[in-house]
Amino acid sequence: xxxxxxxxxxxxxxxxxxxxxxxxxxxxxxxxxxxxxxxxxxxxxxxxxxxxxxxxxxxxxxxxxxxxxxxxxxxxxxxxxxxxxxxxxxxxxxxxxxxxxxxxxxxxxxxxxxxxxxxxxxxxxxxxxxxxxxxxxxxxxxxxxxxxxxxxxxxx
Numbered sequence: 541x542x543x544x545x546x547x548x549x550x551x552x553x554x555x556x557x558x559x560x561x562x563x564x565x566x567x568x569x570x571x572x573x574x575x576x577x578x579x580x581x582x583x584x585x586x587x588x589x590x591x592x593x594x595x596x597x598x599x600x601x602x603x604x605x606x607x608x609x610x611x612x613x614x615x616x617x618x619x620x621x622x623x624x625x626x627x628x629x630x631x632x633x634x635x636x637x638x639x640x641x642x643x644x645x646x647x648x649x650x651x652x653x654x655x656x657x658x659x660x661x662x663x664x665x666x667x668x669x670x671x672x673x674x675x676x677x678x679x680x681x682x683x684x685x686x687x688x689x690x691x692x693x694x695x696x
Contacts, residue, residue, distance in 0.1 A: 541583075543576045550586040557586070565589055565603055597626070 547554045560566045566585065569576045585606070592602045604622050643662070652658035 541578045541580065543578070546578050546582055546586070549583045550590070552586060552590070560586070560589065563599060563603070565599065565606060596629075601626070 541549075543554045543557055546552075547557055550557075557566065561568055566582060569578045569582070571577065588606070589602055592605060593599070597605065601622055604618050607618070650658060652661065
């Protein structure tokens with residue numbers, strides 16, 4: 541198949557196919573009269589690349605995944621390491637998404653009288669606390685009765 545046919549069947553631009561060749565995701569095809577000629581199997585490989593990309597894999601990770609694909613050997617150590625690493629990333633994304641969902645649900649019912657009160661209530665989030673610490677000028681340490689109210693946990 542010519543590059544235009546492959547591009548149409550895979551739903552890509554020809555430039556993307558040439559790029560994938562350049563970075564090693566696709567092998568360089570045979571040429572007939574100076575034109576690239578691809579086997580039909582390249583369409584399936586491109587569809588797999590698109591699917592993996594839509595699932596959040598980087599091109600480098602896709603390269604690792606595709607290395608050895610088609611061999612009749614068992615799943616390699618690199619694939620297993622990639623899967624373990626990706627599972628950790630997915631778990632972190634899920635945790636972040638659940639926290640974001642909780643925040644958004646809170647905001648739907650927010651009755652804070654001001655932005656400052658709302659921000660103060662949200663400071664329980666460790667990430668926001670760290671961001672706040674990184675962006676605040678250094679303050680004098682409070683002493684006395686007001687110091688206790690400054691350390692009192694938020695009602696959330």
